[in-house]
Amino acid sequence: MNTIKSIQIIGTQRSGSNLLRVMLNQLDEIDAPHPPHILNRFFPLLPKYGDLSIDTNFEKLIEDVCRLVEMNPVPWDGIILNRAEIKSHCKSHTLIEVFRMIYEFKARHSKKSYWCCKSMSNIYFTDQLEKLETKPLYIHLYRDGRDVALSFMRAIVGQKHMYHIAKQWKEEQELSIKLKEELGSDRVFSIAYEELLNSPENVLNQLCQFLKVPYNSTMLSYYSSNEANMTAESGKMWQNLSQPILKNNYNKYSKELSHDQIRIFEQVAGSTLLKLNYNPCFTINGKIFSEDEIERFNDENNSLKQKAILMASSNDLEKRKGQSNLIKEIAV
Structure with a gap:
């Protein structure tokens, strides 16, 4: 059996990962399905199995993960x-092997030589991926x-207060930066969303060289593909995938967030903004929020x-209900 290679997108959601996914899915070599977030959802549930x-326990895990997909x-x-x-075909009775084999099964079915997972929260599971x-x-x-x-403030998923979003973004970016420092540029390729919008052909050419695919x-x-249109129809937060690249889809925060919201974000994550070459709007003074302030933020x-x-929308809620009910059923 030929070896199927794998690609993992890391970082924080709402960063253009579905755009990149459907672009990659256009290639003859890469299968990049929409992610059911297997590792993030099932690692906390493993004690239940x-x-x-x-064998019966492992078979139950496989059954539930397949149902999630x-x-x-x-x-x-x-x-x-x-x-x-x-x-x-699982080489061990582990969740990481179930995850691998499900993506590999899909890639083989699609006659692709790579599978790509867009679950960006897998930055927390790189020890398992390795x-x-x-x-x-x-x-x-x-x-x-x-x-x-x-973007998170408008989405059905995720944190909603600036303090919580900033904490998550900072942690996930720092983990991603650290991973590149540890593994090197042969294993980790960095893309700024803004560069992808402004110079897509150049960025994608460099990415393909990194992946060693034409x-x-x-x-x-991508916007004319079945995968992009099916994704756009499946949820309001993916609706832009049915359109060409929105070149000006950045720096919206400067007009749509309040000064207080920007200041909170930068107090929490300003040092990480600087690491990734984004300029803070305010002086970062290392303010530590009080317990009372954090309780109010919560x-x-x-x-x-x-x-x-x-x-x-009722459509968004209905499409998410099955997975949500399944996880609740297992967790009981």
Whole structure:
């Protein structure tokens, strides 16, 4: 059986990762399905399965992970996950092997030589990814954290208060930067979202050289692909995928966030903005927020999350219900 190579996109969500995913999916060599976030969802649930060396426990894990994939808001089109085949090709009774084998199963079905996972939260599981026999290539896709924050505030998913978004963004960017320092540029390729918008052909050519696959201009016509349109129809926060690149889709925070919101973000994550060559608007003075302030931020964050659910479209909620119910059912 030919070796299937792997690609893992890392960083923070709302940074253009679905745009990059559908671009990569245009290549003959790469299969890049929409992610069901297997590792992020199932690592906390592993105690529920007991000893995975026991076949029935491992089979139950495979069944539940496959069900999660089958309930994905953006379907993995034209594939039936064969549980027995997935189990037979796992090299150990572990979640990371189930994850690998499901993506590999999809890539083989699509006759591709690479699979690509867009679960950016997998930056927290690189120790597990590095245990894979064929270690992944990583793409660190980053975007000005203040624009990421603005995008999260409008999305159905994620944190909603500037303090919480800044903490998450800082942590995930620092982990991504550290990974590149540890593994080197042969294993980790960095892309600024703003550069992808302004010079897409140049950035994608460099990326293809890193991945050792031929560049194809069809990457730039991603918006006409079935994958892009299916994703755009599956949720409001992906609707831009049915359009050509929005070249001016950055620095929106400067007009749409308040000074207080920008100041909070920069107090938490200003040093990381500088590392990634983004200029803070305010002087970073190392302010530490008090316990009372953080408690207020927590209350506001929870309230804003509830409001986001109430304001979400019925289509968005319906498409996410299956996976949400499954995770709740397992967690009980």
